Amino acid sequence: MYGQIVRDGLVNVTGIEDLGLTSPVLQRTSDAFFKEISPFLLHFGMFVPTIIGQCTPEQQAKWLPLAMDLKIIGTYAQTELGHGTFIRGLETTATYDASTEQFILKTPKLSSYKWWAGGLGKTANHCIVLAQLYTKGVCHGPHPFIVQIRDTETHMPLPGIKVGEIGPKLGFNTADNGFLGFEDFRIPRENLMMKNAQVTKDGTYVKVARHGKLTYGTMVFVRVMLVSDMAYCLAKAVTIAVRYSAVRRQSQPKPDQPEPQVLDYLTQQHKLFICISTAHAMKLTSTWLWNTFTGVLADMRDGNTDTLPELHALSSCLKAISTSDTSALIEQCRFACGGHGYMYSSNLPALYSFATATRTYEGDYTVLLLQTARFLVKSWEQMDEGKPLTPTLAYLEQSRNGSQVSWDDSPEGIVRGFDAVAAGRIGACVKSIRKHINNGMDYEDAWQMTTVQLVGAAEAHCRAVICRVYRDETARLTAGCSPGVKAVLDQLSTLYLLYWALERTGDLLRFSSLSERDIENLQARYEALLLKIRPNAVGLVDAFDFRDEVLMSTLGSYDGRVYERLMEEALKTPLNREPVSDSFHKYIKPMMQGKL
Ligand SMILES: CCCCCCCCC/C=C/C(=O)SCCNC(=O)CCNC(=O)[C@H](O)C(C)(C)COP(=O)(O)OP(=O)(O)OC[C@H]1O[C@@H](n2cnc3c(N)ncnc32)[C@H](O)[C@@H]1OP(=O)(O)O
Ligand SMILES: Cc1cc2nc3c(=O)[nH]c(=O)nc-3n(C[C@H](O)[C@H](O)[C@H](O)COP(=O)(O)OP(=O)(O)OC[C@H]3O[C@@H](n4cnc5c(N)ncnc54)[C@H](O)[C@@H]3O)c2cc1C
Numbered sequence: 001m002y003g004q005i006v007r008d009g010l011v012n013v014t015g016i017e018d019l020g021l022t023s024p025v026l027q028r029t030s031d032a033f034f035k036e037i038s039p040f041l042l043h044f045g046m047f048v049p050t051i052i053g054q055c056t057p058e059q060q061a062k063w064l065p066l067a068m069d070l071k072i073i074g075t076y077a078q079t080e081l082g083h084g085t086f087i088r089g090l091e092t093t094a095t096y097d098a099s100t101e102q103f104i105l106k107t108p109k110l111s112s113y114k115w116w117a118g119g120l121g122k123t124a125n126h127c128i129v130l131a132q133l134y135t136k137g138v139c140h141g142p143h144p145f146i147v148q149i150r151d152t153e154t155h156m157p158l159p160g161i162k163v164g165e166i167g168p169k170l171g172f173n174t175a176d177n178g179f180l181g182f183e184d185f186r187i188p189r190e191n192l193m194m195k196n197a198q199v200t201k202d203g204t205y206v207k208v209a210r211h212g213k214l215t216y217g218t219m220v221f222v223r224v225m226l227v228s229d230m231a232y233c234l235a236k237a238v239t240i241a242v243r244y245s246a247v248r249r250q251s252q253p254k255p256d257q258p259e260p261q262v263l264d265y266l267t268q269q270h271k272l273f274i275c276i277s278t279a280h281a282m283k284l285t286s287t288w289l290w291n292t293f294t295g296v297l298a299d300m301r302d303g304n305t306d307t308l309p310e311l312h313a314l315s316s317c318l319k320a321i322s323t324s325d326t327s328a329l330i331e332q333c334r335f336a337c338g339g340h341g342y343m344y345s346s347n348l349p350a351l352y353s354f355a356t357a358t359r360t361y362e363g364d365y366t367v368l369l370l371q372t373a374r375f376l377v378k379s380w381e382q383m384d385e386g387k388p389l390t391p392t393l394a395y396l397e398q399s400r401n402g403s404q405v406s407w408d409d410s411p412e413g414i415v416r417g418f419d420a421v422a423a424g425r426i427g428a429c430v431k432s433i434r435k436h437i438n439n440g441m442d443y444e445d446a447w448q449m450t451t452v453q454l455v456g457a458a459e460a461h462c463r464a465v466i467c468r469v470y471r472d473e474t475a476r477l478t479a480g481c482s483p484g485v486k487a488v489l490d491q492l493s494t495l496y497l498l499y500w501a502l503e504r505t506g507d508l509l510r511f512s513s514l515s516e517r518d519i520e521n522l523q524a525r526y527e528a529l530l531l532k533i534r535p536n537a538v539g540l541v542d543a544f545d546f547r548d549e550v551l552m553s554t555l556g557s558y559d560g561r562v563y564e565r566l567m568e569e570a571l572k573t574p575l576n577r578e579p580v581s582d583s584f585h586k587y588i589k590p591m592m593q594g595k596l
Helices: 002-018 023-030 041-054 057-068 214-247 267-300 308-336 339-342 348-358 367-385 391-399 411-438 443-477 483-503 504-509 517-543 561-571 582-592
Strands: 095-099 104-105 126-135 139-146 161-165 178-182 183-188 197-199 205-207
Touching: 023 267, 023 561, 041 057, 041 126, 041 339, 104 126, 104 205, 126 197, 139 214, 139 267, 161 561, 183 561, 214 308, 214 517, 267 308, 267 339, 267 443, 267 483, 308 348, 308 367, 308 391, 308 443, 339 348, 339 582, 367 391, 367 411, 367 443, 367 517, 391 411, 391 443, 411 443, 411 483, 443 483, 483 517, 483 582
Parallel strands: 095 126
Antiparallel strands: 095 104, 104 183, 126 139, 161 178, 197 205
């Protein structure tokens, strides 16, 4: 399996190179080669971006051509057996030896071993290592180093390097995730990636970055990219599930009628149409987030890091919510396909295992929402001090006088309702923290006692951002469309708002004048909208325009020959090569004859 995937991975990479395309395209085209993950994912997904983001121009001139021409194969080794979330707690050390102008890398304990980096086990010969930088007896915190770990000719691990594969996982089983330990492993001073901090030959530490967290820049980039990846993943899953639901006929609600397409059941529409809407919502939000990200990068190039905190807060909650929603909705697509959705040949299991991993890697869901919550609470306090709010938090102003928002069930009114929920939940967190402090707790304990609410407030903020961006971007992008297209896309964005309003009635009752009658109206509108979308459902997923080779699904292929494809795949399984398995003669027959 590994050998096959490496071969396909290289065909994919060199093919893209020949076309002179860039790595995001690689990500998309690799889908046509793999159901699983390429061992080269981290090379282009994190190793190359870190060289660009963390190296000086001179260092880039050395390393980038080698990486882009695949003369070296890299990964990103930050997480350790003992630490993944808490980067400041990483145990691997890099101690500067001025006498030889080298850093000495050590993994002092088993828990210090790097663990998880994709491609590290058997594929990569270089990696970015995050290690605690020591010079002149002082620790300056985690810094990125570029480290050769295998001989580029023999691929043997270099002396002082312990490296290997970490073993089977829920998914990602071709990603070749590995472990890495250092025993007094020496690297040249120049292998410290010196864009944000430098160590001179005599060991003097020089801080260059204007912001203490620019070392974390690669993670922010990947979080931004993952929102788009999730939209793409969910669009594939719902294409499979909707097409299958159009082919599958089951049960007989009316004795004198033929079995209906399962797509005609309202419950099936309830499971699947939110998936179509969410794929659109996340795609539009990811483009908006990308534009925000590139804007912040431009500001930082001009020496201004003022917009970085809002980007960190946005990328954290959008990565958390997009990966969490996608994992849940891909599983919902699988549920909607009955037993055949559980077949590996449907491709839904592989899509799910990829999505559910993203909820954890690049920053755990809870941890990132708490990062966003930190920014929300700080913004609330700045508002109390009369300081201006950042654009995505402008809605907090409406909460200043504490009056309840009057419920308005128009799409724009529902967006305002979600703003009110977010403002209300942030305000409740601030109130909780202040109450605990007044009762004698210190700030850290008061914060910890409020974290369940803080995660909820961050989710509410993120939902409000997605609703607003989705609604605004749909209106902007459909302005020139035909009335028919405009109407269908408006139905999808309205469906998203009604769905989440019904999911969050508790919050809306608490923070707006929503009534029981309003909820009944929402439910009726939602169900009527499902029926309106039904005639366009297959057209909407066809519009995602996935080729069969990319969907790789017995259930989702364009021609709808589901049962023929399921049988074709079944006959390919190794167990069907012989009519009788040799296990019958070895075990079953002796058992039947009482000879086991
Ligand atoms: C195509 C692609 C496919 C690419 C496909 C690639 C496949 C990927 C495979 C997987 C790869 C990985 O998982 S790589 C490993 C990923 N690992 C992670 O993501 C680890 C997650 N942990 C973290 O990011 C950090 O530990 C975090 C939780 C933020 C806490 O960091 P710290 O303790 O240093 O910071 P704190 O004390 O919490 O906060 C101090 C201040 O720093 C700010 N801060 C914290 N992080 C910041 C940041 N990133 N940018 C700006 N500011 C930040 C906070 O807002 C605070 O600001 P003030 O409030 O103003 O003080
Ligand atoms: C498929 C996959 C691929 C990966 N690839 C890479 C890679 O290429 N390179 C790399 O460096 N890493 C990689 N990782 C590792 C990944 O980045 C970490 O697993 C992730 O950052 C989570 O950290 P952790 O595993 O230490 O979990 P922990 O942080 O230990 O989480 C365990 C639990 O503790 C909770 N928790 C932790 N801190 C807090 C807190 N402050 N407040 C409240 N709750 C908290 C979490 O929410 C979670 O419920 C990969 C992981 C996976 C699953």
